[in-house]
Amino acid sequence: MNSAVKWKPVETEKDHSLMHRLLAEQGLTDFHGLWRWSVEHKEDFWGWVWDNCGVIGDKGAAVFKAGAKMQDSKFFPDGKINFAENLLRRRDDAVALVFKGEDKVERGLTFKELYDQVSQVRQGLQALGVTHGDRIAGCLPNMPETIIAMLAASSLGAIWSSASPDFGTRGILDRFGQIEPKVLFAVDGYYYNGKEIDCRDKIKEVAAQMPSVKQLVMVQYAKSDISALKAKTFDVFKDAYQPQDIKFERFDFNTPLYIMFSSGTTGIPKCIVHGAGGTLLQHLKEHKLHGDVQKDDKVFYFTTCGWMMWNWLVSALAAEATLLLYDGSPFYPSGYALFDFAQKHKCTLFGTSAKYIDALKTYDIVTKDKYDLSTVRMMTSTGSPLSPEGFDYVYEQIMPHVHLASISGGTDIVSCFVLGNPISPVHRGEIQGPGLGMDVDVFDGDGKPLKEGKGELVCKTPFPCMPVGFWNDADGARYNAAYFEKFPNVWCHGDWCEWTKNHGLIIHGRSDATLNPGGVRIGTAEIYRLVEQLPEVKESIAVGQEWDNDVRVILFVVLQEGAKLDEELAAKIKKTIRAGATPRHVPAKVIAVADIPRTKSGKITELAVREVIHGRPVKNVEALANPDALKHYEGLEELKS
Numbered sequence: 127m128n129s130a131v132k133w134k135p136v137e138t139e140k141d142h143s144l145m146h147r148l149l150a151e152q153g154l155t156d157f158h159g160l161w162r163w164s165v166e167h168k169e170d171f172w173g174w175v176w177d178n179c180g181v182i183g184d185k186g187a188a189v190f191k192a193g194a195k196m197q198d199s200k201f202f203p204d205g206k207i208n209f210a211e212n213l214l215r216r217r218d219d220a221v222a223l224v225f226k227g228e229d230k231v232e233r234g235l236t237f238k239e240l241y242d243q244v245s246q247v248r249q250g251l252q253a254l255g256v257t258h259g260d261r262i263a264g265c266l267p268n269m270p271e272t273i274i275a276m277l278a279a280s281s282l283g284a285i286w287s288s289a290s291p292d293f294g295t296r297g298i299l300d301r302f303g304q305i306e307p308k309v310l311f312a313v314d315g316y317y318y319n320g321k322e323i324d325c326r327d328k329i330k331e332v333a334a335q336m337p338s339v340k341q342l343v344m345v346q347y348a349k350s351d352i353s354a355l356k357a358k359t360f361d362v363f364k365d366a367y368q369p370q371d372i373k374f375e376r377f378d379f380n381t382p383l384y385i386m387f388s389s390g391t392t393g394i395p396k397c398i399v400h401g402a403g404g405t406l407l408q409h410l411k412e413h414k415l416h417g418d419v420q421k422d423d424k425v426f427y428f429t430t431c432g433w434m435m436w437n438w439l440v441s442a443l444a445a446e447a448t449l450l451l452y453d454g455s456p457f458y459p460s461g462y463a464l465f466d467f468a469q470k471h472k473c474t475l476f477g478t479s480a481k482y483i484d485a486l487k488t489y490d491i492v493t494k495d496k497y498d499l500s501t502v503r504m505m506t507s508t509g510s511p512l513s514p515e516g517f518d519y520v521y522e523q524i525m526p527h528v529h530l531a532s533i534s535g536g537t538d539i540v541s542c543f544v545l546g547n548p549i550s551p552v553h554r555g556e557i558q559g560p561g562l563g564m565d566v567d568v569f570d571g572d573g574k575p576l577k578e579g580k581g582e583l584v585c586k587t588p589f590p591c592m593p594v595g596f597w598n599d600a601d602g603a604r605y606n607a608a609y610f611e612k613f614p615n616v617w618c619h620g621d622w623c624e625w626t627k628n629h630g631l632i633i634h635g636r637s638d639a640t641l642n643p644g645g646v647r648i649g650t651a652e653i654y655r656l657v658e659q660l661p662e663v664k665e666s667i668a669v670g671q672e673w674d675n676d677v678r679v680i681l682f683v684v685l686q687e688g689a690k691l692d693e694e695l696a697a698k699i700k701k702t703i704r705a706g707a708t709p710r711h712v713p714a715k716v717i718a719v720a721d722i723p724r725t726k727s728g729k730i731t732e733l734a735v736r737e738v739i740h741g742r743p744v745k746n747v748e749a750l751a752n753p754d755a756l757k758h759y760e761g762l763e764e765l766k767s
Contacts, residue, residue, distance in 0.1 A: 132521050133529055133552040143548045145415045145562075148174065157550045157559055158629040165565040165587065172201060172407065172563060172590060179410040180444070182215060183207030183376055183403075190588075196615050197605065199588035202403055205379035209402040210244065210281035213443040214372070217241045220422065221448050223270045226467050227347070228317045228454035235270050240277075242369035247278035249367040254340055256308055258283030258377065261338075261385065263307035265289050265298055265329065267316045267453040268431055271345045271360050273440055275311045280402065283377045284308075287385040290432035290726060291316050291325050297748030298332050301387045304397050305597055306338035311360070315348030319455040322348055330355050379403030382594055384437060386537045394746060396604065397597030400540045404590035408541040409441035415562060416531075417475055417504055418548040419445045424501070426450035426468060427477035433727040434537045435477065435508065447474075456482060461491045465499065472501040476525075479509035480532070481728050483516045483524075488664060492523045504529045506546065509728055511633045513655035514555030532557045534621065534633055538609070539591045543583065543619060544631050556630035564589055568625055573613045576624070580649065582637055583621035584613060592617070622649045639732035641670045642677045646710050650732060653681065653713075656706040657699055662689035667722045668713065669736040671765060680739065680765065681713035682758075684722060691718040717764050721755035735759050 145160070154160050164171040169189040176185055186204025193199040216222070216237035224234040235243070256262065262279035266272040266288065276286045289301055291313050302310070312329040315322050333342045333356070342357035352359065383402035387395035413419040425442040429435040430453075442449060450471055456464050456478075468476055476499075493499060505520065505528045512532040520530050531546020534557060543566050544557045552558060560566035565587040568576045596605045612618040622637040634640075634649020641648040650668045657666045665684040670677040681699070685691060696716045704712050723731050726749065734744045738759040747753045 130554045131551045132517055132554050135529070135548055135550070143418045144178065145418070145547060145549055148178075148415070149549065157547050161560055161562055164562040168563060168587065175407055175411050175415075175563075176202070179407075179414050180215075181207065181407065181410065182212050183379075186379075192588075195610070196588050196617065197592060197602070197610065200380060201407070201588070201590040202379040205403060206376035207379060207403050207406065208281060208283075208374040208376050209383050209406055210277045210372075211374040211376075212406055213277060213441065214241050214244060214281075215444070216446055222443065223273065223449050223451060224471055225269050225451040225453070227267070227269070227452075228320065228458050228463070230317050233270075240270075240274065241372070243274045243364060244277045244281065245369045245372050246364045246367045247274055248281050248372065249370075250363045251278055251282060251284070251309060254309060256282055256284050259382070260284045261287060261305045261307040262309045262311070263287045263289075263302045263305070264311040264431065265291050265293070265302075265325075265332070266311055266313050266345060266431055267291060267347065268429060268436060268451050269345070269347065269453055270451065271311070272431055273449075275343075276440065280383055281372060281374060283375065283381060285382045285385055285399070287387075288431040288436070289387075290430035291323070292318070292430070292726060292751065293432065294748055295328050295331050298328075299335055300394050300746070300748055301397075302332070303336060304394070305385050307336065308338060309341045309343065310336065310339045311343045311345065313345045313347050314350040314352055317348070317454050319458045324348070324350065326350060326352060326355060333357075377402065380594055384540065385597055386434060386437070386540060388537060395749065396608065398537060399594045399597055400591065401594045404592065405437070405540055406441065406444065408539075408589075408591035409438060410444055411562060412438070412541060412545065413442050413445045413447075416542075416545050416547050417506070419447050419475060421446040423447040423474040424450055424471055425475045425477075426452070426464075426473045427506075428452060428456055428464060428479070428482065429477075430726065434540050437540055439477070457485070457489070461486065461489045462493070462497075465493050465497050468502060469497050469499060473499075474501055475504045475506065476502045476528075477506040477508075479728055480507050480512040480516060481509060483507055483512060483520060484658065484665075486524065487516070487519045494523055494526055499525050500527065502528055504531060504546065504548075506531045506533050508533045508535075508542075510730070511635065511651040511655075512555075513651070513658075515655065515659055517552075517554045536619070538593065538619070539589075541591050543585060544633075551628075553626070553628050553630055556626050556628060556632055558630050560631070566631075568623055568631075569613060569616070569618075573616070578625070580622055580624045580634060580647065582612070583619045583623045583631075583633070585617040585619070622647065636732070639669075639736075641668060641679050643670070643679055643710055644676065648679070648711055652707050653679075653703060653711055656703050657681065657683065660699065660702060662686055662695055663699070665722055665730075667730050667732060667735055669732050669739065671714075671736075671739055673714075678714040679711070681716045682719045682722070682735070683716060684720065685718055691716065715764055717762065719758040721752060721758060723750050723752055723755040725749055726751050739765055
């Protein structure tokens with residue numbers, strides 16, 4: 127792989143970053159040295175983050191208390207914070223939130239208006255008896271009301287959980303039904319690709335099947351009649367109270383803040399409980415150190431409320447930045463929709479997914495000479511590995527000046543294990559490095575570190591944003607099985623990756639989706655990046671089929687309009703894979719399909735396809751955005767020989 131440098135920090139800019147200040151204070155010269163210091167001196171590092179990233183709260187005497195097991199260790203065991211207090215630190219007339227919903231609405235809130243509306247909704251929750259530890263749920267778009275409801279809940283020590291309104295009834299109940307929320311905030315409808323999607327019947331059914339819900343509060347985004355629902359409108363619920371100063375009670379550092387849900391298709395979603403302090407500390411570190419987010423910056427992430435990047439985005443309020451919220455299709459009314467929004471509001475951090483960047487390339491979207499995106503200092507990409515060609519496309523056609531950071535972590539830690547930094551160069555196809563304070567390594571199957579070659583992404587020592595636990599998992603058995611079963615007392619994340627010579631990392635896909643022909647493990651991302659460069663191929667998905675006491679690679683392709691999968695194209699695909707990877711990567715079969723199943727957050731689901739081709743049921747179809755796509759993989763004649 128060509129590891130050419132695509133971006134380097136300008137010395138004058140680098141010198142002003144908070145990360146550079148920390149580097150200078152420690153007398154170090156590069157990021158890798160700083161990372162090593164941060165994991166070897168975790169108490170010094172995380173204490174520095176508390177002091178220098180502006181945590182509001184009572185720090186307590188100790189930074190870290192080791193437990194018998196990794197997951198029993200505690201950061202700031204005597205610390206007290208209120209998450210909402212940290213995000214509502216500003217009360218001035220600067221803009222806190224800008225919301226755009228396709229071409230239907232654009233509106234904003236100042237920091238003072240945000241604080242006041244949180245105060246009002248908080249009083250409404252108090253009147254319902256909401257208190258510390260209660261669950262509050264939201265089935266809402268990425269809009270200001272969602273943030274207001276979350277902050278009102280967390281200000282009381284309640285636990286917030288959200289799902290996007292494109293989930294079906296079963297998908298919502300599979301999530302919220304497990305945690306029994308006292309209040310449900312929901313939306314009457316939303317817009318996607320220019321169409322209004324009515325949610326009222328679905329929400330009515332959900333509320334009827336959750337007896338724990340004392341109050342249904344409806345946001346009238348689509349301005350629909352909600353008289354058939356036993357609900358209050360958001361405005362009526364809020365406006366029953368006058369804004370007042372919030373008396374923030376500070377709770378234990380590890381008090382539960384969020385319940386998030388695994389998006390896999392192997393069973394009912396796991397309910398992952400994240401603590402307030404760990405989430406805040408990790409997000410402040412990622413925003414202010416790794417992302418160089420500063421006061422009055424404009425932070426955008428294209429996300430729904432069913433993806434952890436929404437939680438990550440919202441925390442930028444603690445850095446006193448303005449949030450740019452977008453809901454709807456990123457290609458409506460045109461493929462330039464997000465760039466119009468970014469240019470208009472002078473975005474400084476532009477966050478999206480690797481699949482979005484792939485789509486820009488597919489649709490020949492070019493902004494470099496058409497838009498003034500000079501305010502965008504950083505572009506982040508996550509959700510799946512960003513291919514080397516994806517890096518090329520951003521620098522050649524989108525934003526030649528930008529600091530492009532591929533980042534990776536997940537719902538499991540509501541943050542990143544590996545991401546960018548403002549003091550190191552960006553190498554083509556590589557993630558710049560591990561997160562500070564995250565003792566990341568790559569292990570082989572025997573639990574030994576790999577300096578070269580592919581293996582499991584692990585974290586060897588505790589970090590603040592480990593989950594508090596799983597909901598309804600009193601003995602911690604499910605939590606332990608999820609992360610610590612493979613390597614005792616070492617977090618195994620489930621990503622298949624490798625170190626680079628630049629101290630960066632390349633992720634090759636999920637390790638449970640790796641292919642295993644002849645006993646050799648192959649990352650699916652290695653195949654996708656080669657196949658999807660062919661002009662005939664729009665998208666692809668590769669799985670392993672059990673065959674003749676071994677596993678053979680099956681490649682499914684979605685073709686561009688007008689292309690046909692004949693023997694010539696199949697041979698071309700196989701030749702491309704053989705030349706760019708190894709003979710073991712070459713699929714035994716190449717099969718054309720009309721669609722590829724993906725989760726609500728846009729990730730393709732190899733495991734679901736693997737189950738279907740073997741005639742096994744997919745247990746959590748509600749996790750899929752397009753479950754009908756699975757039909758394309760059922761009973762295929764091509765797989766019988």
